[in-house]
Amino acid sequence: MASLALARTRSPFSRRRLLTTGTLGLAAAATLGAVAPASAAVLGSGDLDTEGSAQQWTEEFLTRPETREGFVLDAMDEWQLDNAKFIIAVVKGHELGEDVGVVALITAIVEAWLYNYEPAVDADSGGLFQQRPSMGWGTYDEVRHKKLALDAFLGLGEHSQAPGLLQVVPDIASWEPGAAAQSVQASAHPERYSEQVGAAREIWDRVAADVAPYTA
Numbered sequence: 001m002a003s004l005a006l007a008r009t010r011s012p013f014s015r016r017r018l019l020t021t022g023t024l025g026l027a028a029a030a031t032l033g034a035v036a037p038a039s040a041a042v043l044g045s046g047d048l049d050t051e052g053s054a055q056q057w058t059e060e061f062l063t064r065p066e067t068r069e070g071f072v073l074d075a076m077d078e079w080q081l082d083n084a085k086f087i088i089a090v091v092k093g094h095e096l097g098e099d100v101g102v103v104a105l106i107t108a109i110v111e112a113w114l115y116n117y118e119p120a121v122d123a124d125s126g127g128l129f130q131q132r133p134s135m136g137w138g139t140y141d142e143v144r145h146k147k148l149a150l151d152a153f154l155g156l157g158e159h160s161q162a163p164g165l166l167q168v169v170p171d172i173a174s175w176e177p178g179a180a181a182q183s184v185q186a187s188a189h190p191e192r193y194s195e196q197v198g199a200a201r202e203i204w205d206r207v208a209a210d211v212a213p214y215t216a
Helices: 002-009 015-021 026-031 059-063 078-093 098-112 146-154 177-185 191-195 197-210
Strands: none
Touching: 059 146, 078 098, 078 146, 078 197, 098 146, 098 177, 098 191, 098 197, 177 191, 177 197, 191 197
16 A cells, blocks of 8 residues: 555545645646556456445445545546445435435545545544535544445434435526536535536546445
8 A cells, every 4th residue: 555655645636735825626636647646546446346335345444544636537546436336225225316416426526536534634524525524524533434434424314413405405406517516515516516516427427327325
């Protein structure tokens, strides 16, 4: 893993760099796609567990500290792909559909580039959705636990006091997905969510049919 961490450190897709230059959007990332880390796996490769995803989503998976250095749709690494599948699996487990899944994917792409981000770099925020314990999203550990964080984002987490997607946007089918994400996140850069709608829909279209619902 040391070589992977080093590759990411050298990656041009530094979140700090992209945030500074204002180029978080998919189009800008795609321009640099040729220099994505060599270890990145193309989305759609590998086997999917269609028998029941419980084996795939272990406690270690749910709480594992990870890093993030960029997002390119067709150069997603194993962590990003597994996190995307997990989001879809949980959404399906709650008997929610594509509209909700796309908004959740958009948010995780923008906030953490589909990594479960461990260090707090924006106040006390952390996890897939960069949730803040001080804003009622849960404890330090809860916002970094993938299932708890996703349930909180959806508005289905009993541990969270913050309003989630189903409370803020009950009529989600009538909303533009980026606007729905912003309604939950209240970001200072609301335009970034809409920039990732195409990527989120493509991920859903490519893998959702083969991902089993996760209800644990």
